Amino acid sequence: MSDHQKTEGDQSATQDSMRPESPEAAAHPRRLKSFVIRSGRKTAGQQAAYDTLWPKLGLDPGTPLRDSRSPGRESAPLVIEVGFGMGQSLAEMALAAPETDFVGIEVHPPGVGSLCLQIQTSEIGNIRIYQHDAVEVFEGCVDDASVDRIQVYFPDPWHKKRHHKRRLIQPEFTAMLAAKLKPGGLLHLATDWEHYAHHMYDVLAAEPTLENLAEDKFVERPEWRPETKFERRGQKLGHGVYDLLFRKR
Ligand SMILES: C[S@@+](CC[C@H](N)C(=O)[O-])C[C@H]1O[C@@H](n2cnc3c(N)ncnc32)[C@H](O)[C@@H]1O
Incomplete structure (x- = not known):
């Protein structure tokens, strides 16, 4: 079983959570989630870091993001990452760009714990976190024309045809x-799954408010994106890497 298959998890669990009688299905009757909550617990170190930092770093999906910016940094450049996984690449980016505020969104609890531990260990001061569905975070918390860059790295490819509708990158979400991007803001996607890469391209190219910064479809990995955990796993499996970089007109 590939790592992506593992991430996509147990389909029967997904179907259970989306049965009509579940509260989640009642609140969002038509939308399929792009994730299943994977099993796995935080390590003791992740849990301790989470317990210490979450009251300060955790963002409430019921509150506008603008109300949570740190005092004095309201106009700092803002980067939002969807699905940061275990958070290594986000932590690395935040350390390399202290003038920028980073907001990570992830639903996998050990991933959130892992990022908290890295923030604590490396004394990173410019990351805040939502542990929530990114679709709902953007819908409910993020102002239009307020973000400098949105990045989605190696989202679950949902490679079986019957699951393609669960892919995060769809016309409506795009x-x-x-x-949410400021004029001139960037949407940066990456995947190791060739079919998804072309799907991403088709979706982004069809969005009239975005323009492609690549000469053809894809760009070389920009210097700000470190290699991610899933990227390295994909490379071991012989997959390619496809970065897409589009700018808000
Ligand atoms: C394949 S992993 C990639 C993780 C990381 N970006 C990397 O490259 O190593 C995709 C991640 O996206 C998260 N995810 C999927 N859909 C999401 C959503 N709607 N909101 C928040 N996180 C989501 C999953 O929990 C998972 O950790």
């Missing part, structure tokens, strides 16, 4: 992300 239009919402584009609306």
Whole structure:
């Protein structure tokens, strides 16, 4: 079983959580989630870091993001990452760009714990975290024209045809992300799954408020993106890497 298959998890669990009688399905009757909550617990170190830092770093999906910016940094450049996994690449980026505020969104509890531990160990001061569905975070918390860069690295490819509708990158979500970008802001995607890469390209190219910064479809990995954990796993499996970089008109 590939790592991506493991990430996509147990389909029967997904179907259970989306049965009509579940509260989640009642609140969002038509939308399929792009994730399943994977099993796995935080390590003791991750849990301790989470317990210490979450009251300070954790963001409430019921509150506008603008109300949570650190005093004096309201106009700092803002980067939002969807699905940061275990958080290594986000932590690395935040350390390399202390003038920028980073917001990470992830639903996997050990991933959130892992990022908290890295923030604590490396004394990173410019990351805040939502532990929530990114679609709902963008819908409910993020102002239009307020974000400098949105990045989605190696999202679950949902490679079986019957699961493609669960892919995060779809026209509706892309239009919402584009609306959240400032004019000139960047949408940066990466995947190791060739079919998804071409799907991403088709979706982004069809969004009229975005323009492609690549000469053809894809760009070389920009200097700000470190290699991610899933990227390295994909490379071991012989996959390619496809970066897409589009700018808000
Ligand atoms: C394949 S992993 C990639 C992780 C990381 N970006 C990397 O490259 O190593 C995709 C991650 O996206 C998260 N995810 C998927 N859909 C999400 C959503 N709607 N909101 C927040 N996180 C999501 C999953 O929990 C998972 O950790």
